[in-house]
Amino acid sequence: MKRMLSALPVVASLALPTGALANDDHRDDVRSVRAIARIQACDAAATGPISGVARLIERPSSEGVKVVDVAMRVRGLSDGKHAVHIHAVGLCSPCSMAGGHFDPGPSGNPSPDGNHPFHSGDLINIDVKRGFGTMRTTTSRVTLSPGPLSVFDADGSAFIIHVLPDTYCPGGEVAGCAGGARAACGRIELVSDESDSWFD
Template identity: 65%
Template sequence: MRLQFTYTTLLILLTSVCLGGAVPLRANGAETADRTDDRELGAVANLISCSDGAQLLGLAYLRERPSPEGVKEVDVMVRVWGGLPAGSHAVHIHETAACQPCSAAGGHFDPGPHSNTNPDGNHPFHSGDLRNIHLNDKGGGLLSMVTSRVSLSEGPLSLFDEDGSAFIIHVQPDSYCPDGVVAGCAGGARAACGVILPTR
């Protein structure tokens, strides 16, 4: 029986990751997991403060599964427990698995064929564009959504391309750039970053 994607499921999976389930990346960022079977694929990211490059502010979890129509869909869950101001913050998947410093994550994940990773210039049309997370007065919040713009398995939308991918949470909310190219419209400065790692 397929597991429902519930918060309990997340906790179980995150616990397994904490116990050593994550598969490390090779030096070039390519993941090493065996993708030849049909088990569901998962990935996690530790969300680290861009201010000091050390404080753990939250976790992100991804799970790929087939939709009822057989299309690859990815469940996205982002949990932040503190360290960021209350209010809305942009959340995206950026194009490179690097967070030291947070600018190393590059632009927004957008593999093409007409790739434009400029955060403000091609927004909200990137493959890695997600929704805002809303944080309460204590800095806690949860984002739960589904996207079919990315995959964990091999293919043209895979987050595990040559240089991997990373989550970024921004200081400001994402306006989704209704007026086109406007500096900062996609959330501005970076507040937290997490390299995306496969869970097996």
């Protein structure tokens, strides 16, 4: 009887590491939210063909805040830097249908460029060398999952790549400071767990 009682704490201490392992396994079950955008020229007759892809992954930061990693590759833009933003509407034909910069929060400034570069959808320039552009950034200003900052609101959202670089408007609202005319566009679409479109 005495021997059986003394065995109990051993069983309990063995249970602890088993529980920790189970938690680690459980974390692997949490799937990230992913989205993709196919980038096309706004006016291929004027610029020549432009094609690319942007991939987005939402993940929790170490503080538990949702952050979205954005990786974009585009061929056919002119060499140099081009502004990239998430615009308010998921339509690209024509590119003006994408509306202004995605900015669902309260904005005290109704002017399209007045809040620049502090819109939710403001990102960084894509850098193009010999016709091939890449851009990687992480934003905490939008989400892919549902919520007040989700790019998947009632009318969706789209990337716009502009003809000019984004200067981030240090002098305030100056025409063209946010990139000027629109060069390319891509509607952002949710990628389901079953879809293989992420990998092509």
